[in-house]
Amino acid sequence: MLKRINVSKKLAKDEYKKTIDALGVRLGEAQRACRDEKVPVIVLFEGWSAAGKGSRIGSLIRSLDPRGFEVFTIQTPSEEERLHPYMWRFWRRTPADGRVHVFDRSWYRILMRGREEEETPLSDPVRDVLSFERMLTDTGVVIVKFFLHVSRKEQKKRLEALEANPDTAWRVTKADWKQNRDYDEYLTHFERILEETDHDQAKWTVVEADDGRFADVKVCLTVVEALEEAAEKARAKRGQDAGAVGEAPERPLAEAPERPPAVAPEPLPAEVRTSVLASVVSWQAMDRTEYRDRLKDAQKSLDILHSAMYLQRAPAAAVFEGWDAAGKGGAIKRLVAPLDPRGYKVAPSSAPNDIERAHHYLWRYWNEAPKAGHLTVFDRSWYGRVMVERIEGFCTRAEWKRAFREINDFEEQLVDSGVVLLKFWLHIDPDEQLRRFEGRVNNPVKQWKITDEDWRNREKWEQYLEAVDEMLFRTSTTYAPWTIVEADNKLFARVKVVETVRRQLENRLK
């Protein structure tokens, strides 16, 4: 979830001012709505040392009603805290109905710091943290979790600046420098924690924090949207309860305060909404000669590796997702061309049939799980749940939201059982897509490839972009990362796919 993030996003001063002011108004309103609906809220900040947690919290609370929130800084446990069970100090600080509690570091301390100095460690901290959050969200507490992400370079600059100033030098510890020195190790460590604790009811937002203004806007927007959604849900639930037969509403609906008209949301810079794709350049050069040579070379190795897979009984799965006309078919063709057909199969994901519809959406993919020594190529896959099903409303909001976790669990089980799992997102520019669509329309041989549905999907490009970005972010895990394939140039894309498969199989088969 961290490795693909471009942390250096920026926001100009005037754009910042305009945006943050508008968000501030919405935030104040959303806070009042949550207070009226008695929704308790937790906002917590974790992240790298010197990532700017304090400043972000400062900006966030500027727009909050001071009577309704409190900020807690979690440091080394006090004497009193050490004498109690680990979660005691966090349980005590859970918010009452309608209040906002902001945590500068939190119960993740025990995970992030690797237990260093805690006197009352937990035997299974991940389980205990999840259980804690689950108990709270089950009763309606909103939990917004931020991880502030800065580059190694930026962190170093900040630590040096802090040290250079006699007033702040004391804030820099050995541990901070260690983090900077072993940045990559810590990155993997944090990545693992985030993926283990990212849940639909308490999901992580990674904030690109090299630029404070950008980070402020992203933090503020995320909190605003979470609060607005929670208040709306509480309001709807109250309405429903009031309407339910035989149950008296706690507060008659007629008395519910009129909702003030929402401030028209200021259009936001697109970059705030995407974390992964914003920085992908979809065109990469490659000429025919280079293409032919590299493809041939990679395919030759693949043939040999495929035999080795069979002999070593290693299963593999390659998942292809991408925009319509991004070239999935062509890439798959080049991938399987050198392989013995008895050792692989291509599983296309068309609309589910009646039997599939009568089962869990993962059922058909479990059926297709690769067998030891074999490769299954998925032409589209279980990711339909969080793309087409999400956008077309084929599943409920709750269903696609929990699907990220389900998919990660599914993939972790595959990988645990020895499957080499490769996931490709073929990325093209909307203009390139248009050129390809028009090319298909005008080419009698390819006309069958273009349908009305393709044109309809194209109109929803922005919606898909947001969905795809969240998918790439939430399902890029340490055990099954995505490979983003720059696919405006088909030659480059095919070579990247085939070479990636080769490299991963080589790693696995030694």
Added chain:
Amino acid sequence: MLKRINVSKKLAKDEYKKTIDALGVRLGEAQRACRDEKVPVIVLFEGWSAAGKGSRIGSLIRSLDPRGFEVFTIQTPSEEERLHPYMWRFWRRTPADGRVHVFDRSWYRILMRGREEEETPLSDPVRDVLSFERMLTDTGVVIVKFFLHVSRKEQKKRLEALEANPDTAWRVTKADWKQNRDYDEYLTHFERILEETDHDQAKWTVVEADDGRFADVKVCLTVVEALEEAAEKARAKRGQDAGAVGEAPERPLAEAPERPPAVAPEPLPAEVRTSVLASVVSWQAMDRTEYRDRLKDAQKSLDILHSAMYLQRAPAAAVFEGWDAAGKGGAIKRLVAPLDPRGYKVAPSSAPNDIERAHHYLWRYWNEAPKAGHLTVFDRSWYGRVMVERIEGFCTRAEWKRAFREINDFEEQLVDSGVVLLKFWLHIDPDEQLRRFEGRVNNPVKQWKITDEDWRNREKWEQYLEAVDEMLFRTSTTYAPWTIVEADNKLFARVKVVETVRRQLENRLK
């Protein structure tokens, strides 16, 4: 969950016949209702070797429509299964909407057998099993899980009988005899698995299986009730969806088939509904002299142990629950009498105040979590959630159902952090309670102790009995077992409490 169960419950032949026939009719109906409502159902059987899984399944399916169910026997994985990820064979066998799949052993195999022979083990089988069940129940699959429990003696008898018969001798393996030889070890092993995997959406039912007839009735009743509840819920949900604004119902309500009148449930033998309390004899003899001597002796040790606790910084908590007038107050008085008041506190659980009501129900108890070196005595406790709140409707059905898991998680965290946790259920007979109530009414000094509420609770004895029994069953864990105190004789009860605390502290403090 297993250790308190009296496995030798019996049912006479004529009572069995009458009951099972009535249940059979209800089962057939419930199955049809689930088919109509498209509810998929999984019923799985685990348990000791020779516990009678096959026979129970045989009885169960007699009343099911053969077109709607299938039985799967899970044995050593086949060659094909071994070539796939572990959960593959179970995912493939998940039921389609409206169908019933019965498993003779299941995905618990990997846990129950300790991975012996599996070729594709999971890195964290408990997590993977829970994730699997959760994904299914999230989409509406009903999962009924049975553990068939027999005594060591009965198991031995059955294994010998199987071996004596040439036709069945092959069925007895070395592993079966090993189980019988190391019965206690396996008991703890199974107990741990059950407590780790008991969830509100997929809870375990332990079946006392020494007597086949009794077991048949309990299995059948449990399945019937689960199916009836699921069909009812699906029906209600469909009604709600149909009523929701802006959404077209999948099938118009008017067309929904009239529900056939339910067969009037045959009154069931009370023993089928209770697992733990049924065999408790609430009167235990003890005369004054013995009382005085033993109490004095135990109290003297307690005083010393309390100092040791303080020096070793060991925290402790003693929870007192029991029927009204069972003598909680008197027992607590004797327990704390010898202790230094600076080292303990008694936390009574009256009705929650406004601040407590605005938090999670466990919040106030987390606040009271004992400090290192100190003892907290809870006079009533978080168990109110699954007793008074459940029965008086102060919380929803979903809330008290998930509370068992929440309470177990809470207690496991306390114990993990070093708390010595002791839980007492003070058990009296309804007649004894009546005597005590009347005694209070007629004694001017004690009149304050009896309220109208006590009389109202008394009228709900049967409801409380079922709730208490489920509580004792689901929250008796390896880390925090209940002590049931036979309390018709106050002298005996007090001595048992004080001596139990002494013994547990001695064990802990060495």
